[in-house]
Amino acid sequence: MNFTTPVNITKSMHCVDFSSEIITIGSCFAVNMGAQLDYFKFKNxxxxxxxxxxxxxxxxxIVRSINQKKFTEEDVFFQNERFHCYEVHSDLxxxxxxxxxxxxxxxxxxxxxxxxTATHILITYGTSWVYQEKNSGAVVSNCHKMPQSHFDKHLLSVASIEAAIQNTVDAIRKVNPNCSFVFTLSPVRHIKDGFVENQRSKAHLITALQNLLSDHLLDQAGYFPAYEIVMDELRDYRFYGDDLLHPSSMAIEYIWQRFRASSISETAWSTLDEVEAIQKSLLHKPFNSLAESHQKFQSKLQEKISKLQERYPFMKF
Known part of the structure; x- marks a missing residue:
């Protein structure tokens, strides 16, 4: 008796391992995956x-970074007692x-x-809906709580999304022709846009990505079906957070396990287990930190860390 419909994932031809240099870019789901990579001490x-x-x-x-086009005073503005830039998140x-x-x-x-220097670039797209600043006509990354009247909202066409993705890859290829790409679609539901509008948005992203990948227009690139896993395999609200929009920690862990199986080299799996054992041990809270048993525990833990760092000096705990 089956209670789910597992998504079939083809093993990646360009797997990640502990020698990989990874960049994770995109929506809040990219942050979720980046956090997993950081937890397991990848170079991310x-x-x-x-x-x-x-x-x-x-x-x-990406294009601005590669062209080293510096930000100037013309790229920032003052609102609500802070300076902002439309191209970046408000955290900056x-x-x-x-x-x-x-x-x-x-x-x-x-x-x-x-x-x-990247060997792998993971890009997660979240939405096809964009806001254009009326004065400049430029698409913004973040509205920074500026009044709605300052923007026009519209849905990117499939063709314009394809062009944006292709331009992103082409720009990176100019300075790093050998890196691999992993594309994902965020499973986060953008309900503020509307239920139908959210589905249209995701459909445009899926279509654009699959057009490029199926036509082999993106070399050394693959698609990881995070969105499909949540929509079809984890089709239940228990796999969402309290807002019922973002995947829960359980869902993120499950998606990570599927990513591990399909996109991380099997030669790295034993090291993943070592790192996880150390991470769990570091969370251990003793009843008595001065007890001899705890001192022995700490000594053995430090020994495990030192042995791992001998093989991977970049790992910091």
Whole structure:
């Protein structure tokens, strides 16, 4: 008797291992996956410019980073006692204009260097709905709580999404022709856009990605079906958080296990288990921190960490 419909996932031809240099970019689901990669001590960088939802904004930031087009005073504005930039998330906003510009340009250089050395780039798209700033006509990454009257909202066409994805890949290929791409679609439901509108948005993203992948227009690229796993395999509200929109920690863990099986090299699995055992041990809270038994526990734990760091010096606990 089956109670679910498992999504079949083909084993990746370009698996991640502990020698990989990974960049994780995109929606809040990219943050979820990035957190898993960080937990297991992969060499990973997640969203240097904060959470970005739509393909055009991701393209714009990638191209700007690769072209090293510095942010200037013209790229920032003052609202609600803080300086903001329409191209990045509000997490980067600041009360000081120069501090914001310095932070943005530091992230620009950092992103450029990471792209040049990346072996894998994971991109998660969240929505096809975008907001265009009326004065400039530019698509923004974040509205920063500016009045709705400042923007026009519209749904990106499949063709424009394909172009944005292709331009993103082409720009990266210019400085790093050998890196692999993993594309995913965020399972987070953007209900503020409307139920039908959310489905249209996801459909445009799926169609654009599959058009490019099926026509082999994206070399060394694959699709990981996170969205399909949640929609078809975990088809139950118990796999959502309290807001009933974002996947729960249980769902994220399950998606990670599917990612591990399909996209992480089997040669790395034993190390994953070692890292997890250490991480769980680090959370251990003793009844008596001065007890001899706890001191022995700590000593053995440090020995495990040291042996692992001998093989992987970049791992920090």
């Amino acid at each position: 960088t997640t969203n240097p410019f904060g959470i970005i939802f739509n393909p055009v904004s991701i393209e714009k930031l 906003s600041s009360t000081n204009q120069q501090e914001l510009l310095n932070s943005l340009n530091t992230s620009l250089e950092f992103t450029y260097q990471k792209i040049k």
